[in-house]
Amino acid sequence: MQFGIFNLMSYRDHPDGVPGVIADTKAMVRTAEDVGIDVAWFAEHHFTNYSVSVSPLIIMAHMAAATSRIRLGSAVIVLPLYHPMRVAQEIALVDQLSGGRVVLGVGTGYQPFEFVRYGQDVDQRTETFLKYWNIVEDALTKGVSSASAEALGLPETPFLLRPVQKPLPPVFVTTSNPVVLKRFASVNATPFITAGWRGSAVLLQMAEQMRASWAAAGLADRPMPLGLQQYVHVTDSMADAEKAADCARFVGRMASGLRSPDISAENAVIDAPPLPDEPSLDIFRENVLIGSAEMVTERILAEIRASGCTHYNMFFQFGDMPLAMARRSLDRFGDEVLPVLRRELSSDAFQPIPAQYAGQNR
Numbered sequence: 001m002q003f004g005i006f007n008l009m010s011y012r013d014h015p016d017g018v019p020g021v022i023a024d025t026k027a028m029v030r031t032a033e034d035v036g037i038d039v040a041w042f043a044e045h046h047f048t049n050y051s052v053s054v055s056p057l058i059i060m061a062h063m064a065a066a067t068s069r070i071r072l073g074s075a076v077i078v079l080p081l082y083h084p085m086r087v088a089q090e091i092a093l094v095d096q097l098s099g100g101r102v103v104l105g106v107g108t109g110y111q112p113f114e115f116v117r118y119g120q121d122v123d124q125r126t127e128t129f130l131k132y133w134n135i136v137e138d139a140l141t142k143g144v145s146s147a148s149a150e151a152l153g154l155p156e157t158p159f160l161l162r163p164v165q166k167p168l169p170p171v172f173v174t175t176s177n178p179v180v181l182k183r184f185a186s187v188n189a190t191p192f193i194t195a196g197w198r199g200s201a202v203l204l205q206m207a208e209q210m211r212a213s214w215a216a217a218g219l220a221d222r223p224m225p226l227g228l229q230q231y232v233h234v235t236d237s238m239a240d241a242e243k244a245a246d247c248a249r250f251v252g253r254m255a256s257g258l259r260s261p262d263i264s265a266e267n268a269v270i271d272a273p274p275l276p277d278e279p280s281l282d283i284f285r286e287n288v289l290i291g292s293a294e295m296v297t298e299r300i301l302a303e304i305r306a307s308g309c310t311h312y313n314m315f316f317q318f319g320d321m322p323l324a325m326a327r328r329s330l331d332r333f334g335d336e337v338l339p340v341l342r343r344e345l346s347s348d349a350f351q352p353i354p355a356q357y358a359g360q361n362r
Helices: 017-037 058-066 084-097 112-117 122-142 178-187 196-218 239-258 281-287 293-307 323-346
Strands: 002-007 038-041 069-073 102-107 171-174 190-194 229-235 290-293 311-315
Touching: 002 293, 002 323, 017 038, 017 058, 017 084, 017 323, 038 058, 038 102, 038 311, 058 069, 058 084, 058 112, 084 102, 084 122, 102 112, 122 178, 171 178, 171 229, 171 323, 178 196, 190 196, 196 229, 196 239, 196 281, 196 293, 229 293, 229 323, 239 281, 239 290, 290 293, 293 311, 293 323
Parallel strands: 002 038, 002 311, 038 069, 069 102, 102 171, 171 190, 190 229, 229 290, 229 311
Antiparallel strands: none
16 A cells, blocks of 8 residues: 655645745655655646646656655646657656656546647547557657557657666556556556545545446456545644635635636636535535544545555645645644554555556566
């Protein structure tokens, strides 16, 4: 079992603007490394204050210089928005710069607002994603693109840059499409899911749906790795709990709004309306993991055991939450929650995923 920290890097009302968001993220990642988190993940979104992380690979390279042990993950590289010949080299370069600490998360993307502004058809994203992945995989594993490049009208090309990790860094993919799951089975990819503010019940439903998709992909005879993502805020303060719930609501509103190609975003700041049938802040707080160390521990253990997940990713500084508040929560997680999780999960009776299916690296 590995634990991660997710960094969306939203800008809301940070007193130091975008530089403050970046500085906060660096502080959170360093704290995560200190408390024993395994992977720091970085989002990719474009054009608005939903995220200032327009390139997870650039952020990962920056964080590689600020850390020494924690792994660095893309959550995720939206392949249809890239040229595959370039991004393949950049993935390899960041793995070299970080000393082999890259975790490679890739996905099709989903936000029409972003696709239309790159001149891409969001309805063709899966087909484009698979064509581009063929080139990325060939470049990273073989050092040459031949048939995969020719399928896009490109010449066969050698690649000097290769990743430190052979044959690939660990791969995560954000999809439940059986066609994509089957294609990525050859690289032992881990499906990655999140329910956002909708919380535990929906997250576990999504895990069951992923298992059905895994079987539909013809993979029922092999164990399914699974990555879950959840909001976490450890606090005994009701005021902090309400603030955390408000931050979760802020992110939820923006994520929902960006599913439209025409959301209002004057000066790149999203004016996201309330969600359809938006619940109270109490519901936001109850859906996600906001509360005492004991409650957070119990809920995480329940989600891991019910889902059978192999990676549990946590969103600590969401909605441009004040750094002191987010870091206090992360420190408490490291002191009071993580040791219990490690102990309890090490004693569980479930079988670990065999090495050949776990994306192990040399």
